Amino acid sequence: MARTGGLVGASLLGLLLGLARSLPGAAAADCDFLGQAERLTFAPAARTRWLTPRVRPPGPLDPLYGTVRRFLSAVQLNPFPSELVKTLLNDPASVKVNEVVRYEAGYVVCAVIAGLYLLAVPTTGLCFGWCRCRRRCGGRVKTEHKGMACERGTLMVFLLLTTLVLLVGLVCAFVTNQRTHEHTGPSVEAVPETLRSLQGLVSNVPQELQAVAQQFSLPQGQVLKELDGAGELIGNILHSGLSSTVYLALASLHSLGQALQVFTDHLRALNDTLTELQGRQEPLESAVRERRERLLALLQEPGCQGDCPWALEQAHILELGADFSQVPSIHTILHRLRGVPEANFSSMVEEDNNTFNALPLLAGMQMANTIKELKEIVAQEPQGLRTLAEEFPGLKAASHWSQALENLERNSRPYLQEVQRYETYRWIVGCVLCSVLLLIVLCNLLGLNLGIWGLSAREDSSHSEARGEAGARFLMVGVGFSFLFAAPLILLVFATFLVGGNVQTLVCQSWESGELFEFVDTPGNLPPSMNLSHLLGLQKNLSFLLAYQQCKEGAALWKVLQLNNSYDLEKHLDVSQFAQKLQQQVQGLKMDMQELDLLTPAAHRDLEALKSSGVERINYHDLLVQIQKPVVKTDMEQLAQQLEALAQAQVNPGLGQQLQEEAQRLRNLYQERVTAQQNFVAKLNLSIRALESSTPKLQLEVAEVLSNITRLKAELPARTNHILRNVSACFLSREMGYFSQYLAWVKEEVTQHIATCQPLSGALDNSHVILCDMMADPWNAFWFCLAWCTFFLIPSIIFAIKTSKYFRPIRKRLSSTSSEETQLFHIPRVTSLKL
Structure with missing residues (x-):
C-alpha cells in the first residue's frame, strides 16, 4: 500500500506540473508577481497518532554517564x-x-x-x-x-x-x-500517552480516510474563492507587471516637468539680476570715483595728522571690483525658451496615472464570462473521493491491535x-x-x-x-x-x-x-x-x-503487518479532469489594452525646445569670476571708521570737519548703493550655481525621457500581451497548486499517520530514550557518585x-x-x- 500511495502522489503531481508547463509561456514565466500562494491548513485526521521524538540533549553530565556505563560493562x-x-x-x-x-x-x-x-x-x-x-x-x-x-x-x-x-x-x-x-x-506520564497513541494508530483508519477525502473541499473552496476576483486579480498583476516601467516613465516626466519649471525660473532670474547689475554699475562707479578723488585731495594735505598714510593707501584702491558689463548676454537663449513650459506636466501625469490605474477594473469586466465557466468546472466533485475508505483492508487486525494496547x-x-x-x-x-x-x-x-x-x-x-x-x-x-x-x-x-x-x-x-x-x-x-x-x-x-x-x-x-489485500488509492484521488478543463478555459482569457498617451504634444514641444535651446553653452565661468570679486575693493565701513578717527586727531578744525563729512558720505554710499549691489550679486550667485549644476543633468534627462517614452509607447501593446499569457499560465499553476497541496497532504497523512506504522518505531525509540537515557543514566550516576x-x-x-x-x-x-x-x-x- 505504501508503494501505491507513493505512485499516486508522484503520478498526480507529475500530471499537474506537466499540464502547467505545457501552457504558452509557462516554462519561462516568473510567477513571483502573483504573490505567495496561500498555504492550506488541513485538519489532521490522526492527531494522536504521531509521537514527537524524545531526545536527551547533550549536557555536562554526559562524561559521567559514559564512565558509569563503562564501569557497569566491567x-x-x-x-x-x-x-x-x-x-x-x-x-x-x-x-x-x-x-x-x-x-x-x-x-x-x-x-x-x-x-x-x-x-x-x-x-x-x-x-x-x-x-x-x-x-x-x-x-x-x-x-x-x-x-x-x-x-x-x-x-x-x-x-x-x-x-x-x-x-x-x-x-x-x-x-x-x-x-x-x-x-x-514526565517519563512515567509518557508511557500511557505512548500507549494511547499506538492504540489509535489503526482503530479508526477507515473513518480517518473518509475525513481525508472530505477535506478535498478545502482546495476546491480556495480555488472558487480566488476565481471570484480572478479577473481583477489578473488585471492587477498586469498592472503590476507594467507599473514599474509606466510609473517610472511618469515619475520621470513629473520630475522633469518640475526641473524644467525650476530651470526656466532660474534662467529668467539670472537674466533679470544680470540686467539690474549692469544698469547699476555705471552710476555706482561714478560715485565711487568722486569719493576717491575727494579723499585723495584731503589726505594729501600737509596738515593731515594721525595715520593718514594708511587711509591714503585705502583711498587709492577705492574702486569697483566686479565688472558685469563684460558678461555675455543670454537673451538669445531666453528667446528660444519663450513660453516654456507650455504644458502642465503635473496634470498630464495625473491623467496618465488615472488611465493606467483603470486596468484592473477593465480586465475584470472583460473576463467575467470566462471566470464563470471556470467556477462551474471547479465546483464538480470527483466520484472516487466518496468511496475512499469503503475497501480498506485489515479491519480485524486493527481491532486486535487496539484491544491489546488498550x-x-x-x-x-x-x-x-x-x-x-x-x-x-x-x-x-x-x-x-x-x-x-x-x-x-x-x-x-x-x-x-x-x-x-x-x-x-x-x-x-x-x-x-x-x-x-x-x-x-x-x-x-x-x-x-x-x-x-x-x-x-x-x-x-x-x-x-x-x-x-x-x-x-x-x-x-x-x-x-x-x-x-x-x-x-x-x-x-x-x-x-x-x-x-x-x-x-x-x-x-x-x-x-x-x-x-x-x-x-x-x-x-x-505491508509491515503482511496484509496482502490490495487498496487502489489512485482511482479515489484522480483530479486530472480539473487540470485539463481549466487549461482549456484559461487559454481563452483575453483583454483589450487602452493606449496610454504618456506625452502630450505640448510637453513634447517643451522638451524639444529645451534640448535645442543651447543652454549648455552659457559661460558660467565668466559670471562666477565676476561675482567672486568684491563690489568695491576697499572695505568702505572700515575706511569710514578710520576717517572719523582721523577727523578727531586733526589740529586743523576745517580739515577735521571735511574728513568727518567724507566719512559720512562714504557710509551713505555704502548703505544706499553698495549693499544693494551686493544683494543682487548674492541672488545672481544662487541662480548661477543652480543653473551650472542642473544644466548638464537636465539635458541628459530630457534626451533620456524622450527616448524612453518613444520606445515605451511602441513596446507597450506587445508587452501587455506577453504578460497576459504568462499571468494566465501562472494563475492556472497557482490554482492547481492548491490541489497539489491536497495531494501532498493526502500522501503524508496516509503514508505517515494513517497508513504507516512509523509511530510504532517512534514509540520504541522514545521508550529507549525514557528508560535508558532519561532514567537509567541519572539513576546510575547518582549511586555512582554516592x-x-x-x-x-x-x-x-x-x-x-x-x-x-x-x-x-x-x-x-x-x-x-x-x-x-x-x-x-x-x-x-x-x-x-x-x-
Missing part, C-alpha cells in the same frame, strides 16, 4: 541470558538460583564489597568511640619533635584533597539525584503510580544522605580552617588554644557523622546500584546491541500472551526487528583523626640547647584542656 561481562529470560517468562518456578547467581557474578562481588563495608566501617566506628571514651586513642600529640610540622602539613593536605574529592562527588550526587527525580514524572495501557497505570511513589521516597532519602555528606564536608573544612588559624596564632604568648581545639572537635564531629551514616549510605548505594545496573546491562545494552530484538523474534521465547503476531491476529509470525526497521524507514502499516563519596569517607576518617591530634595543645615539648632547635618551636603556655 561489572557485568556476561552476554544477554536468553535461556534464563525465556525460562523466567514461560515457567518462572523452574528458574535455578545458581544460574541467576552465575549471571549476576559481578553484582555478587559488589554485594560482598558492600557487605564488608557495612560490617567494617560501623564496627570500626563503635571501637573508635569506645576507645575515645576510655581516652586510649585519638587525643593529642604528646611530644613535639622536629618532623612534626612536615607530618602535620602532609596530613592537612591529604585531608583537604580528600574533602575536595568528597565535595565534587557530593555535588554530582545532588545534581544526579535531582535530575533523576525531575525525569521520573488493556496494556489500563493495566500499567497502578504500576506507574507505584513507581512515582517509590521514586519520591528514594529522592527524599538521597537528599537526606547527601545533606549528611555535605555536613561532613563542612565539618572537615571548618576544622581545617580553625585548626590552621590556631596553629598560626601559637607564636603569640597570650594565645588561647581554643581555636585549635575547636578545629579538632569539628573534625571529630565529621568523623562521628561518617561512622554513624556509613551504613545507610552503603545500603542506598547497593539498592540503587542493583536496580539501575541491571536495567542498564540487561535491558539497555541488549536493546542497543539488538540482542533484545533477536530474543523477541526467536520462536518460543515469548509466551503466547506476549506474542505480537497472536495479538494482531496474523496468520504468519511477525519479525519484531524487521517490523521495527520497516516502520523506521516509513513503510506502510499493511558510592564515590561513601568509599572516600574512609580516608576522610583516617586523615581527620590524624590531623585533629596536631590541632590540640601539646603537653610536652622538646627542649634543646641548640639555638636552631629552640627557634624551630615556640612553647606556649600549657592550658588545661580535655582530651
Whole structure:
C-alpha cells in the first residue's frame, strides 16, 4: 500500500506540473508577481497518532554517564541470558538460583564489597568511640619533635584533597539525584500517552480516510474563492507587471516637468539680476570715483595728522571690483525658451496615472464570462473521493491491535503510580544522605580552617588554644557523622546500584546491541500472551526487528503487518479532469489594452525646445569670476571708521570737519548703493550655481525621457500581451497548486499517520530514550557518585583523626640547647584542656 500511495502522489503531481508547463509561456514565466500562494491548513485526521521524538540533549553530565556505563560493562561481562529470560517468562518456578547467581557474578562481588563495608566501617566506628571514651586513642600529640610540622602539613593536605574529592562527588550526587527525580514524572506520564497513541494508530483508519477525502473541499473552496476576483486579480498583476516601467516613465516626466519649471525660473532670474547689475554699475562707479578723488585731495594735505598714510593707501584702491558689463548676454537663449513650459506636466501625469490605474477594473469586466465557466468546472466533485475508505483492508487486525494496547495501557497505570511513589521516597532519602555528606564536608573544612588559624596564632604568648581545639572537635564531629551514616549510605548505594545496573546491562545494552530484538523474534521465547503476531491476529509470525526497521524507514502499516489485500488509492484521488478543463478555459482569457498617451504634444514641444535651446553653452565661468570679486575693493565701513578717527586727531578744525563729512558720505554710499549691489550679486550667485549644476543633468534627462517614452509607447501593446499569457499560465499553476497541496497532504497523512506504522518505531525509540537515557543514566550516576563519596569517607576518617591530634595543645615539648632547635618551636603556655 505504501508503494501505491507513493505512485499516486508522484503520478498526480507529475500530471499537474506537466499540464502547467505545457501552457504558452509557462516554462519561462516568473510567477513571483502573483504573490505567495496561500498555504492550506488541513485538519489532521490522526492527531494522536504521531509521537514527537524524545531526545536527551547533550549536557555536562554526559562524561559521567559514559564512565558509569563503562564501569557497569566491567561489572557485568556476561552476554544477554536468553535461556534464563525465556525460562523466567514461560515457567518462572523452574528458574535455578545458581544460574541467576552465575549471571549476576559481578553484582555478587559488589554485594560482598558492600557487605564488608557495612560490617567494617560501623564496627570500626563503635571501637573508635569506645576507645575515645576510655581516652586510649585519638587525643593529642604528646611530644613535639622536629618532623612534626612536615607530618602535620602532609596530613592537612591529604585531608583537604580528600574533602575536595568528597565535595565534587557530593555535588554530582545532588545534581544526579535531582535530575533523576525531575525525569521520573514526565517519563512515567509518557508511557500511557505512548500507549494511547499506538492504540489509535489503526482503530479508526477507515473513518480517518473518509475525513481525508472530505477535506478535498478545502482546495476546491480556495480555488472558487480566488476565481471570484480572478479577473481583477489578473488585471492587477498586469498592472503590476507594467507599473514599474509606466510609473517610472511618469515619475520621470513629473520630475522633469518640475526641473524644467525650476530651470526656466532660474534662467529668467539670472537674466533679470544680470540686467539690474549692469544698469547699476555705471552710476555706482561714478560715485565711487568722486569719493576717491575727494579723499585723495584731503589726505594729501600737509596738515593731515594721525595715520593718514594708511587711509591714503585705502583711498587709492577705492574702486569697483566686479565688472558685469563684460558678461555675455543670454537673451538669445531666453528667446528660444519663450513660453516654456507650455504644458502642465503635473496634470498630464495625473491623467496618465488615472488611465493606467483603470486596468484592473477593465480586465475584470472583460473576463467575467470566462471566470464563470471556470467556477462551474471547479465546483464538480470527483466520484472516487466518496468511496475512499469503503475497501480498506485489515479491519480485524486493527481491532486486535487496539484491544491489546488498550488493556496494556489500563493495566500499567497502578504500576506507574507505584513507581512515582517509590521514586519520591528514594529522592527524599538521597537528599537526606547527601545533606549528611555535605555536613561532613563542612565539618572537615571548618576544622581545617580553625585548626590552621590556631596553629598560626601559637607564636603569640597570650594565645588561647581554643581555636585549635575547636578545629579538632569539628573534625571529630565529621568523623562521628561518617561512622554513624556509613551504613545507610552503603545500603542506598547497593539498592540503587542493583536496580539501575541491571536495567542498564540487561535491558539497555541488549536493546542497543539488538540482542533484545533477536530474543523477541526467536520462536518460543515469548509466551503466547506476549506474542505480537497472536495479538494482531496474523496468520504468519511477525519479525519484531524487521517490523521495527520497516516502520523506521516509513513503510506502510499493511505491508509491515503482511496484509496482502490490495487498496487502489489512485482511482479515489484522480483530479486530472480539473487540470485539463481549466487549461482549456484559461487559454481563452483575453483583454483589450487602452493606449496610454504618456506625452502630450505640448510637453513634447517643451522638451524639444529645451534640448535645442543651447543652454549648455552659457559661460558660467565668466559670471562666477565676476561675482567672486568684491563690489568695491576697499572695505568702505572700515575706511569710514578710520576717517572719523582721523577727523578727531586733526589740529586743523576745517580739515577735521571735511574728513568727518567724507566719512559720512562714504557710509551713505555704502548703505544706499553698495549693499544693494551686493544683494543682487548674492541672488545672481544662487541662480548661477543652480543653473551650472542642473544644466548638464537636465539635458541628459530630457534626451533620456524622450527616448524612453518613444520606445515605451511602441513596446507597450506587445508587452501587455506577453504578460497576459504568462499571468494566465501562472494563475492556472497557482490554482492547481492548491490541489497539489491536497495531494501532498493526502500522501503524508496516509503514508505517515494513517497508513504507516512509523509511530510504532517512534514509540520504541522514545521508550529507549525514557528508560535508558532519561532514567537509567541519572539513576546510575547518582549511586555512582554516592558510592564515590561513601568509599572516600574512609580516608576522610583516617586523615581527620590524624590531623585533629596536631590541632590540640601539646603537653610536652622538646627542649634543646641548640639555638636552631629552640627557634624551630615556640612553647606556649600549657592550658588545661580535655582530651
